[in-house]
Amino acid sequence: MSKVDGKVDGKVDIEISEVGPRDGLQSIATVMPTEDKKRWIAALASAGLQEIEVGSFVPPKLLPQLADTAEIVRYAIGIGGLRVAVLVPNLRGASDALAAGAHKLTIPLSVSETHSLKNLRKTHTQVLEEVRGIRALLDALPPDQRPQLEGSLSTCFGCTLEGPVSEDAVVRLGGQLLDAGCDEIGLSDTTGYGNPVQVRRVLRKVWNALGRDSLNGIHLHNTRGQGLANVLAAVEEGVTTVDASMGGIGGCPFAPGASGNIVTEDLVFLLEAMGYRTGVDFERLLSARAVLAAALPGEPLYGFLPEAGLPRGFELAGERAAEPV
Template sequence: MTSSVTISEVGPRDGLQSVDAVMPTAAKKAWIKAEAEAGVSEIEVGSFVPPSLLPQMADTGDIVAYAKTLPGLDVVALIPNLKGAERAIAAGVDKMSIPFSMSETHSIKNVRKDHPAMLAEIKAIADLVAAQPEGQRPHFEVGLSTAFGCTIEGPVSEDQVARLAEAAMAAGVAEVGLSDTTGYANPAQVTRMVRQIKGVIGSDKLNTLHLHNTRGLGLANVMAGLAEGITTFDASLGGLGGCPFAPGASGNIVTEDLVFMLEAMGIETGINLDKLLKVREIIAEALPGEPLYGFTPDAGLPLGFAKAAA
């Protein structure tokens, strides 16, 4: 099991896209700054989607520009297509990710493209990245969404996920990540899927899991991922988030609970948990009445808590 992991905060994108209210730009900046100062080294700050579809993301360009001024922070954005990639590159993101749904029905619902069309789009984006001057090429990752099941189609073939992961790599991406968009995954499935995908594309090309806690298995699935060498886990402060195009898919892993578990186990995250817990105040003030989740924030840290010896 790895001795250190990267926690990628996805709340400013995945969390806020599922909230009806639009968080003010100033509050987003305060949130991102506070998390960076708490030691979070990677934050997905927004998505370059048309504001008509997700008005919550209309200020992503401004947010990226601000986040780029924060020292030591890798700035990530989600992109839906080539046009979004062009905007993300122009904004100067360090990393961009495109969701590639393993459920073709969900893909059509989410981005209006079937699998062949998505692979063509991914290749066009990879070619665009390769055409950028050296040192200005963002890390381009494909998130294999609905990889563990779909609220529209139901079960998704694991062989199909492996085949599409291989096709995405062949299109020129840097790596793929596995996304439990709908909260269907269980630990045995995570173990099986990670092994199968790594066996097809190489162990160094799958490093990230995006897990939901919809049915209470989020942290258990993290443990399965850790055992298979996964080194980056997406999480959302206060558990904000879900997919607006996957009915019932609520509940990102709570960043605070994930950090507590890892630090208690002696796995280094680089995050100051006391500082992280205070960031919730920014969200609560900016989104009054919005439910925030997490056992660690509610219970507090145990008396004498310190990171366990590795």
């Protein structure tokens, strides 16, 4: 099969949404210079990552690491073929994201209300009201200018602050996000509590109640070493988009002990080795990691694939005839 811009025929079975420039950078003390962010994002896109969450529209005093998000969005939308995603906590953030030109907006709603109050300083009712306001804002635009609106159900597998989280509440709040105007919802293991059996069960409950089109993506952490096992469970159930962070940087600064994003490099290898096309070029991916390492000197980067390298004779999924198992 032919390669197009580093991708095999440009087709993917599982899309990896790179969240390092947002979820990764927000959780480390170092503030990456804006020009380094641009170089990193360009390198990630060159490697074949088609969706990158480039920042968050929150007050700079809360997350100075992301104070340049508007400039980063304006730069990233100029990269051909890249879907530029951002996190927005409220209507004000959504307005700023629209002005910058983002393609996708994600608003988080923590199933754990304790975490919601800590993270957004809002109750469930208040977050849903923000979603309605954002929906009205988007509906005022011509249809072809409306970015995608995703509601992310945070702490849906457990919460460091509250402990176990009701799976019925996950389904109920997911339905309320859709009713309030989200185009789709996503599941987020904010605190790294999830296990593969739980992931399968929650996915099935959501799909059975809200329909298969309601949910396509999942955001998993490797805090307790379950990240890739949970990915396998999610993909086998039918999830088609998985979030990951280059070098495994990041986590949630408002959930104690919740560091540990899935390592993008290891995730790409897992999926490609199983026969799923990701559209990612390994050589360019490791070049992007080098850009990140140079921009964050002294910051630990994680991952087994970058250390061990590819097995001898390894081929991308699209270059061989084997079907996903």
